[in-house]
Amino acid sequence: MLIDPKSSTPIFRQIADQLRQAIDANVYRPGEMLPSLRAMAVEICVNPNTVQRAYEALEREGVVETRRGVGIFVAATNRDHLNAAEQRLSKQFSTAIRQGVKARLTPDTVRSVFEDSLRQILVEATK
Amino acid sequence: MIMTTDAPSVIELDGVTKRYGGKIACDAVDLTVRQGTTFGLLGPNGAGKSSLIRMLMGLSPANSGQIRLFGENASKHSTALRQRIGYVPEVHCMYRWMTVGEILGFVSKLYPRWDDDLASQMLSTFELPLTKKVSSLSKGMTTKLSLILALAHSPDLLILDEPTSGLDPIFREEFLESVLQCHLCKGRTVFFSSHHFDDVERVADEVGIFVDGRFIARGSIDELRSKIKRVQIVLPDGKLPAYIPEQAVFQRLSRRDWTVTVSPFSEDLFEQLMSENHAIGGNVVDLSLEDIFKDVIRGRKRQLEEIES
Structure with a gap:
């Protein structure tokens, strides 16, 4: 895990995002236990309270679950991956679109920027 | 813990x-x-x-x-x-x-x-x-x-x-x-x-x-990060910032690009900065702790210089 303290993304967010990616990539499989707060804190050299916030965020997002007195586990397989991916995508788009709107782009420009990049990525994928 | x-x-x-x-x-x-x-x-x-x-x-x-x-x-x-x-x-x-x-x-x-x-x-x-x-x-x-x-x-x-x-x-x-x-x-x-x-x-x-x-x-x-943010404003040609809020901590102007670090930040303040300066563009930048520190310290230095001069 790579933490960038200089980034404007809060450290707990960086940890949560990277853990989720690791879970999506099957580094940690559903039902498996994640490293304890303290082990994780020492390993990546951040305050244990920050790691706790990352775990709490993932729990709210349904990615992990806490079993009291035992540890933190990757949520069981019933998690709808596609649905979760869609929600994340929607969140990322909202951020991007909000920036566009703030920069006074017209809705049509926003739409065409989106269409263009989607088209470009699909073309790249078929190559 | x-x-x-x-x-x-x-x-x-x-x-x-x-x-x-x-x-x-x-x-x-x-x-x-x-x-x-x-x-x-x-x-x-x-x-x-x-x-x-x-x-x-x-x-x-x-x-x-x-x-x-x-x-x-x-x-x-x-x-x-x-x-x-x-x-x-x-x-x-x-x-x-x-x-x-x-x-x-x-x-x-x-x-x-x-x-x-x-x-x-x-x-x-x-x-x-x-x-x-x-x-x-x-x-x-x-x-x-x-x-x-x-x-x-x-x-x-x-x-x-x-x-x-x-x-x-x-x-x-x-x-x-x-x-x-x-x-x-x-x-x-x-x-x-x-x-x-x-x-x-x-x-x-x-x-x-x-x-x-x-x-x-x-x-x-x-x-600190949600309170202190940097606002980037693109000013109309040949215009200087018309409205500098009291929340401004530090500011820098380079051609049409005016950046102003404000504390406390609010969306309303951003809207006000945009409209009262007739901005042709603008956005809000989240700062790292180091940037917050630098802007706050520089702003304070400048303030003291102004009082002295």
Whole structure:
């Protein structure tokens, strides 16, 4: 895990995002236990309270679950991956679109920027 | 390990003032640090950080105000209080003619709570040879020995004065890892000053920016980040900023690009900046702790220059 303290993304967010990616990539499989707060804190050299916030965020997002007195586990397989991916995508788009709107782009420009990049990525994928 | 606002306070400063001749090092400072919190003290050189820490350690008395540690008057710094505090000073004062083993043996006798296992575990992590003379240790090694001496008696409060300055990145990481493993992960309290923003962002729950003997910004890193933001405005051709809000902390103009750091930030303020300056574009930038620090310090400098001129 790579933490960038200089980034404007809060450290707990960086940890949560990277853990989720690791879970999506099957580094940690559903039902498996994640490293304890303290082990994780020492390993990546951040305050244990920050790691706790990352775990709490993932729990709210349904990615992990806490079993009291035992540890933190990757949520069981019933998690709808596609649905979760869609929600994340929607969140990322909202951020991007909000920036566009703030920069006074017209809705049509926003739409065409989106269409263009989607088209470009699909073309790249078929190559 | 979980911080709550009702955790008992470990450090309490109440209107603490310290003067050296005409120069004020601490100007009626109030501060509460609760149990389990890691407080990072940030400030430019000469801001009064070390004075503050020396007062906490009972090494120099305050001119006025009250300092309490664990509810006890700190100016007395009783033996019982000393047992609960570990201190790594900026400049290490150790018996340089002793070997590492001798100094550990000597200091261990002063503390009933001394943990031999922890000391030997840290010695082997740091690869410190017992037979080496303190005077022959490098700066990094001396700092690590100082940390062992500060942590091996299992203190409830660890006070560090610029602990990682002048250390290379690997030394710094090993140092922080030990603080995390041996102290922070046990729910204990840390108060440290630093110039390394990376370190502060990694381990601090709360930070305070200390300038000219005062805190000019204080809170959790997230609080500071949501409060202090930079707004970038693109001005119409040939126009200067027409509306500079009182929340402006620091600003810079380069052709049409006007950036202004504001505290406190709000979406309404952003809208107002956009409309009243007839902006042709604009956005809000989240800042890192280092950028917040720089803008706040520069802004203050400029303010003082304006008052003087």
